[in-house]
Amino acid sequence: AQRVTQPEKLLSVFKGAPVELKCNYSYSGSPELFWYVQYSRQRLQLLLRHISRESIKGFTADLNKGETSFHLKKPFAQEEDSAMYYCALSAGAGSYQLTFGKGTKLSVIP
C-alpha cells in the first residue's frame, strides 16, 4: 500500500531562514513524488515533481530512495512562501492516482 507521511503539521520559520519540509513515503515500486502547494484561499497547485529536477520559487526536493524521503528545501524563506504544502506520490506506470500526505502549514514570520 502507498503511504505518505509529513511529520510536521505546522512549521514556523523567520524570513531569511532555511526551510525544510519533511516527507517520507512507503511504496514497493518506483514512485513519482510531487510537492503541491495551497496558498490562502487558492487552489492546490503543483510546485515541483522529482522527475523534473527543477527549482521552483527557490524550492528544491531530492528523492532519496534509500531513506524513502522527498524533503522540500529552500535556503532563504520569504513571507510569500507561507502556505499549506502537501507531499504526494503516484505509482507511475500509467497511474496518476495521487496519494497525499496530511500537509504541513508553513508560516514565515517577518
Next chain:
Amino acid sequence: EPEVTQTPSHQVTQMGQEVILRCVPISNHLYFYWYRQILGQKVEFLVSFYNNEISEKSEIFDDQFSVERPDGSNFTLKIRSTKLEDSAMYFCASSRSLNTEAFFGQGTRLTVV
C-alpha cells in the same frame, strides 16, 4: 490562464438526498479526477476518468458514487444517497495526459446535515 472550474462552491444537503457536483475541466485535457478532503484529514483520491470510462477508483468510490461526462465540457460526481460522513471538500482535477501536471479546481464544500 485556463482553470478548472467547480460549482457550486458550497452545497448543503440533507442526509439521504442525491447530490451532483459539477466541474468544467480545462478544455484540451483528456484525464479527469475527483479527490476529496474531509476536514482535518488528507486529500484522498476517489476516481480517474478517461475516454468516457473510469480508469481507476479507490475503495471510497463505492456504489453510491458515480461520474459522468454528460457533454463535451462538464464532468460530474454524483452521490446517490448522501451520508453524514460524505461531508468534505471535493476537488476536481484534469490533466492533458497521464504524465503531465494535474490542475485542480477550487473545490466544492459539501455539508451533509
